[in-house]
Amino acid sequence: MTEPVPVHQVPLTRKGWFISVEGIDGAGKSSHIQAMATALERQGHEVVLTREPGGTPLGEKLRALLLHDAMDALTETLLAFAARRQHMREVIVPALARGASVVCDRFTDATFAYQGYGRGVALQQLMQLEQWVQGDWLLQDIRQSEQGQTYVTPSPGVLQPDWTLWFDVPPEVAAARLQNAREPDRFEAEARVFFERVAAGYAQRAAAEPQRWIRVVSDAPREAVQAAVLSALTERGVLRKEG
Ligand SMILES: Nc1ncnc2c1ncn2[C@@H]1O[C@H](COP(=O)(O)OP(=O)(O)OP(=O)(O)O)[C@@H](O)[C@H]1O
Numbered sequence: 001m002t003e004p005v006p007v008h009q010v011p012l013t014r015k016g017w018f019i020s021v022e023g024i025d026g027a028g029k030s031s032h033i034q035a036m037a038t039a040l041e042r043q044g045h046e047v048v049l050t051r052e053p054g055g056t057p058l059g060e061k062l063r064a065l066l067l068h069d070a071m072d073a074l075t076e077t078l079l080a081f082a083a084r085r086q087h088m089r090e091v092i093v094p095a096l097a098r099g100a101s102v103v104c105d106r107f108t109d110a111t112f113a114y115q116g117y118g119r120g121v122a123l124q125q126l127m128q129l130e131q132w133v134q135g136d137w138l139l140q141d142i143r144q145s146e147q148g149q150t151y152v153t154p155s156p157g158v159l160q161p162d163w164t165l166w167f168d169v170p171p172e173v174a175a176a177r178l179q180n181a182r183e184p185d186r187f188e189a190e191a192r193v194f195f196e197r198v199a200a201g202y203a204q205r206a207a208a209e210p211q212r213w214i215r216v217v218s219d220a221p222r223e224a225v226q227a228a229v230l231s232a233l234t235e236r237g238v239l240r241k242e243g
């Protein structure tokens with residue numbers, strides 16, 4: 001029996017982008033995600049707009065548990081990764097395989113920031129789970145099970161977004177924005193010091209992988225933030241320059 005070809009050695013056929021959007025609660029990311037999707041669609045992309053935790057019927061049930069039920073930090077981590085695995089199989093990988101772009105409101109960086117830096121779950125454990133859930137040997141399995149579709153990881157290792165937009169805002173600004181906006185969920189109800197740790201986690205991950213991360217200063221008027229998002233995507237060739 002011949003060995004399966006590792007996914008990263010299959011010729012790159014993917015046309016769409018995988019873009020994740022991150023930031024502490026109240027950073028303002030949800031306010032701009034639709035505009036990003038619309039800009040991509042105007043330039044001819046099929047766009048799948050989705051979110052984590054969530055994005056599938058099972059994932060949305062897990063989201064409700066994560067946001068509202070008290071639990072241990074490792075349980076939280078495992079539920080986030082369980083929802084992600086289902087999301088990848090049902091939504092993300094099939095969309096990328098057919099050439100669509102995926103814009104995802106949070107992905108694995110949120111688990112590192114919230115459960116790792118925020119709650120103190122060991123980063124090494126998170127890396128192991130990431131390898132399990134997003135490793136290319138598992139994507140190979142998906143490739144074989146969905147006939148006619150080829151998904152290719154850009155490089156060996158784990159499936160990661162091509163680009164991660166990080167809405168960076170001081171925790172006190174985010175807290176003020178959320179104060180009267182809605183009833184806080186379990187995360188939004190956390191103390192300032194928790195969000196300081198989460199924000200520091202995002203900053204460390206962004207510094208470690210500058211080729212993937214796009215920092216958007218979001219302590220600014222909405223229109224300025226939106227313009228910064230669209231121009232950052234244009235500078236990187238994600239959006240075409242329009243005359
Ligand atoms: N640039 C801005 N200036 C002032 N208020 C803003 C700005 N951007 C968003 N807001 C307001 O801040 C609140 C949080 O915004 P939004 O829901 O987009 O943040 P988020 O990052 O998606 O938060 P979460 O992750 O908790 O869903 C909303 O009430 C929104 O109207």
Ligand SMILES: Cc1cn([C@H]2C[C@H](O)[C@@H](COP(=O)(O)O)O2)c(=O)[nH]c1=O
Nearest residue numbers: 025052053080106107110111114187188
């Ligand atoms: C993916 C993911 C999310 N979280 C947290 C972060 C937020 O507080 C909520 C999601 O709410 P949002 O308003 O839609 O951003 O979940 C997390 O702790 N770990 C994760 O992996």
